[in-house]
Amino acid sequence: MGKITTKNLNLWYGAFQAIKNINSTFAEKNITAIIGPSGCGKSTLLRVFNRMNDLIDGVRMTGEVLFDKENILEEAADLVVLRKKIGMVFQRPNPFPLSVYENIVFGQRIHADINKRSVLDEIVENSLKSVLLWDELKDKLKQSALRLSLEQKQRLCIARLIAVKPDVLLMDEPCSTLDPQATARVEELMRELKNNYTIIIVTHNMQQAARVSDDTGFMLLGELIEFGKTERLFTTPQDKRTEDYITGRYG
Amino acid sequence: MRKIKEFFIEKLILICGLASIFFVVLIFLFLLKEGLSVFITVSPFKFLFGKSWYPISEPAQLGILPLIMGSLLVTLGAAVISVPIGVGCAIYIAEVAPLKLKEILKASIELLVAIPSVVLGFIGMVTLVPLIKNVFHLPTGLTALSGSIMLAFMAMPTIVSIAEDALYSVPKNYKEGALALGATRWQMIWRVMLPAASSGIVAAIMLGIGRVIGETMAVMMITGNSAVLPKSILVPVRTLTATIAAEMGEAVVGSEHYFALFSIGIVLFIISFAINVTADLFLHKRQ
Numbered sequence: 001m002g003k004i005t006t007k008n009l010n011l012w013y014g015a016f017q018a019i020k021n022i023n024s025t026f027a028e029k030n031i032t033a034i035i036g037p038s039g040c041g042k043s044t045l046l047r048v049f050n051r052m053n054d055l056i057d058g059v060r061m062t063g064e065v066l067f068d069k070e071n072i073l074e075e076a077a078d079l080v081v082l083r084k085k086i087g088m089v090f091q092r093p094n095p096f097p098l099s100v101y102e103n104i105v106f107g108q109r110i111h112a113d114i115n116k117r118s119v120l121d122e123i124v125e126n127s128l129k130s131v132l133l134w135d136e137l138k139d140k141l142k143q144s145a146l147r148l149s150l151e152q153k154q155r156l157c158i159a160r161l162i163a164v165k166p167d168v169l170l171m172d173e174p175c176s177t178l179d180p181q182a183t184a185r186v187e188e189l190m191r192e193l194k195n196n197y198t199i200i201i202v203t204h205n206m207q208q209a210a211r212v213s214d215d216t217g218f219m220l221l222g223e224l225i226e227f228g229k230t231e232r233l234f235t236t237p238q239d240k241r242t243e244d245y246i247t248g249r250y251g
Numbered sequence: 252m253r254k255i256k257e258f259f260i261e262k263l264i265l266i267c268g269l270a271s272i273f274f275v276v277l278i279f280l281f282l283l284k285e286g287l288s289v290f291i292t293v294s295p296f297k298f299l300f301g302k303s304w305y306p307i308s309e310p311a312q313l314g315i316l317p318l319i320m321g322s323l324l325v326t327l328g329a330a331v332i333s334v335p336i337g338v339g340c341a342i343y344i345a346e347v348a349p350l351k352l353k354e355i356l357k358a359s360i361e362l363l364v365a366i367p368s369v370v371l372g373f374i375g376m377v378t379l380v381p382l383i384k385n386v387f388h389l390p391t392g393l394t395a396l397s398g399s400i401m402l403a404f405m406a407m408p409t410i411v412s413i414a415e416d417a418l419y420s421v422p423k424n425y426k427e428g429a430l431a432l433g434a435t436r437w438q439m440i441w442r443v444m445l446p447a448a449s450s451g452i453v454a455a456i457m458l459g460i461g462r463v464i465g466e467t468m469a470v471m472m473i474t475g476n477s478a479v480l481p482k483s484i485l486v487p488v489r490t491l492t493a494t495i496a497a498e499m500g501e502a503v504v505g506s507e508h509y510f511a512l513f514s515i516g517i518v519l520f521i522i523s524f525a526i527n528v529t530a531d532l533f534l535h536k537r538q
Contacts, residue, residue, distance in 0.1 A: 050431060052427065052430070052431060055427070055430070080433045080434075080435060081433070082433075083430065083431055083432065083433035084432070084433035087431065087432065088431040090424055090427065092424055094424035094425060094427070094428040095428075096425055096428065096429070096442075096443050096447070097425070097443075098446060106429075106434075106442065107432050107433070109442065110429075110432065110433065110434045110435075110438045110442065111433065157428070160432065161432070164433065
């Protein structure tokens with residue numbers, strides 16, 4: 001039983017079908033990569049899981065997405081609770097124009113769980129430590145988050161998520177704005193986070209998928225062409241189209 | 252031939268550009284020359300903080316504190332009314348309203364700018380003034396409050412359109428980030444969008460207030476024009492602008508009174524200038 005399971009999932013933007021009948025299972029405390037050329041629907045699929053597509057007018061979905069056995073596509077699904085459990089890291093790091101500290105406690109403030117200073121301080125420290133930023137930023141907590149480097153910003157965004165204790169981390173090309181060294185460090189961080197979180201990462205960088213993920217899904221034109229263990233998929237792809245893609249024939 | 256044409260057009264545009272600066276400088280110098288003459292007979296301190304304005308008595312008393320207080324009171328009242336409504340309206344248009352309603356609201360707010368101030372003043376005179384009189388049981392409805400309410404209508408379009416612009420230009424990924432963390436729409440607006448757009452919103456407020464403080468016609472018609480230090484917002488007041496407009500026609504050219512009116516002009520100029528510079532600072536901070 002996976003953490004997230006899709007059954008006959010279809011999605012339309014108006015008349016355009018972006019996701020075609022996807023059945024897949026995302027295992028708990030694993031990193032699953034979704035790869036494919038631009039416009040194949042991989043980001044759209046990721047945004048189904050926290051219902052971010054709802055922000056776009058004219059989106060229609062059919063099928064089921066089970067998260068801990070509950071269908072999150074139901075009208076009655078509580079998006080606030082859902083998004084608290086399934087957090088997202090975006091392509092461009094998007095810390096809020098607030099201080100480092102306020103960025104991390106943002107989740108606490110909106111969910112109004114805790115407001116005690118000492119508890120918040122502890123959350124900030126733990127979250128920053130878990131993304132390996134504490135030593136760099138412990139004296140700069142009052143500084144605006146917009147003044148950090150790109151890598152620090154992306155780590156901060158991950159810390160901001162971890163602070164609300166989600167189950168799942170969705171990552172939408174989290175390294176596409178980072179240089180190779182920073183990318184390597186963020187990948188290292190992902191491997192570490194895997195112990196506590198289920199991670200689904202969308203990337204157009206096949207090497208990255210091969211490096212960090214346990215499972216990989218290959219998407220093309222809205223379809224999930226192949227899905228399986230990363231090692232197996234990259235060494236012995238079963239579908240001709242997967243093979244063409246990973247050997248660089250298109251994409 | 253082509254080169255000569257280019258040359259002339261270039262120079263022509265240069266002259267146009269310089270002309271506007273030249274005229275501004277001329278106006279300012281004229282204002283200074285006429286306005287500063289009053290300080291030969293009255294000290295600047297007595298002028299600014301004198302409590303009585305009796306320009307045609309013998310000897311003339313030229314203290315403009317009642318006028319400054321009148322302007323401040325009306326402006327402050329207008330700000331208290333127009334800022335919350337204007338910012339609220341901007342939030343509604345930028346974030347909440349469905350597309351169609353958004354278009355209608357924006358168009359009607361622009362229409363509000365098109366109403367001449369004398370018409371607003373007239374409408375205020377026949378509707379608002381009697382209302383204020385009856386509601387508060389006053390001897391007259393021509394009060395600072397009436398002026399504030401009417402001027403709030405004039406500040407609102409500026410505040411709404413600039414604040415809406417500021418909110419609209421908050422990067423989409425801030426909003427997505429907030430929503431993806433489970434924020435409700437209101438939490439997203441309050442905790443992310445307003446801080447992100449704050450400098451633009453402050454600029455919007457300043458420009459709205461700038462418009463109010465320079466307004467003349469409507470305030471002259473409905474604030475009662477009594478140059479006395481106001482004790483509450485429910486008494487008649489007279490503003491700096493209304494004083495110049497009302498008295499310039501009667502003042503003898505070259506008299507103390509005449510120079511004093513120009514000095515009021517300088518004071519107004521400084522206030523408007525300060526407000527515009529502040530607004531500008533905030534607008535640039537945004538970019």
